[in-house]
Amino acid sequence: MTKPKVLYVDDEEINLANFVMFFENEFDILTAQSGKDALRLFSDHQDLAVVVSDQRMPEMTGVKLLAEIYAINPDPIRIILTAYADIRDITDAINQGHIFQYVQKPWHFNELQLILRQAVDKYRLIQQNKELLVLLDEKNQLLTAANRQLEADLALQQRLEQARREAEVKMLSQSKLASLGEIATGIAHEINQPLTFIQIALQASGRDIENGTLDLNELSADIQESIKQVRRITKIINHLRTFGRADSSDFTELSLPDILNNSLILYQEKLKVNGIGLESSTSPDLPLVRGDAVQLEQVFINLIQNALDALAGVPSPRITVDFRQHYETVMVTFSDNGCGVPPQVITKIFEPFFTTKPIGKGTGLGLSIIYGIIADHNGTIECQSPPGQGCQFIITLPAWFNHRPHAD
Ligand SMILES: Nc1ncnc2c1ncn2[C@@H]1O[C@H](COP(=O)(O)OP(=O)(O)OP(=O)(O)O)[C@@H](O)[C@H]1O
Ligand SMILES: [Mg+2]
Structure with a gap:
């Protein structure tokens, strides 16, 4: 550890020499013969730990010098050496706290050594306190910065949350x-x-x-x-009022072949004009189903319309509809020998707005409407289209057995 710096001020050269001789082993000693010299040295050595000054000096007294030093830098510990007769003069200075200790002249080595050591300890404590304060200040600044960051993050999060909520509402x-x-x-x-x-x-x-x-x-x-x-x-x-969903409280018992016949009223003429034959077959004892007649008619209307489109320009165009019981369901197989559905789009045909037809011809809604109606009736629909063999839609709807006396 470097030796602590001590400035000793005395107008008598012999005293300076003695001081140096006694204490140079333990302290790094600077000496000055007057207050003026001392101030000059002081300004060159900001790291002075202790200033020891004789009180009685020509030009500037020790108390005055230490007061000036205190005004420049209050950290170094100030010690005054004084003859007994001068004690009264320095009492004020001591009381004002400017001076750490006074030592009576002539001083004794042990006594002054102890005082110097205490002074150095005090100086070091002050320095440590200062460093701790700086550290504390730095930490406080870091804390303040972190707090500010936290607040900014929080504000950003709130803004993002707000934006997310707005986007959600918009979506x-x-x-x-x-x-x-x-x-x-x-x-x-x-x-x-x-x-x-x-x-x-x-x-x-x-x-x-x-x-x-x-x-x-x-x-x-x-x-x-x-x-x-x-x-x-x-x-x-x-149906717009119920947002397009079928309301099962409106359901009645229906015969699906009758529903097909009702739908055909709209198409008989068109089928005839286009030379398209429509054959339907129904297995005996076909169960009824429960459903909404108008909606199930829409299913057939859309299937017929699609088949008409698929059959355009096809030799011997034909539509067949087969009704049979399949376990607990009524199964309808609706087939045509038209162009068929290419395998790469067969998974898409039930999506709303999917169409392979030119603009103005198809909106791509028919099959998605059918899908919704069948789902509302707890049924299923699928499409099969082996290459070159037209297209088949297979629909199942839960059979309604209550009308058959031998049911149960
Ligand atoms: N019987 C069929 N034969 C061949 N392809 C078909 C048949 N039925 C449907 N498709 C294919 O499925 C697509 C979707 O049919 P969908 O009924 O949903 O719409 P669209 O007929 O194109 O238009 P929209 O019915 O709204 O007028 C059709 O564009 C066609 O590619
Ligand atoms: Mg269609």
């Missing part, structure tokens, strides 16, 4: 809009067929009136059928 309303759009498009899709039927019926009647060939029986039949189709349209639109 929710967007997805609501999207499903609303999907339902609206779906309704447009579904009312297209009955509207076309009504239009054709009205046009035909109009033409018959102009030509004077109006057959009242035919007109009456057309009006009856048109009213039925208007009811169908109303019912489809009403």
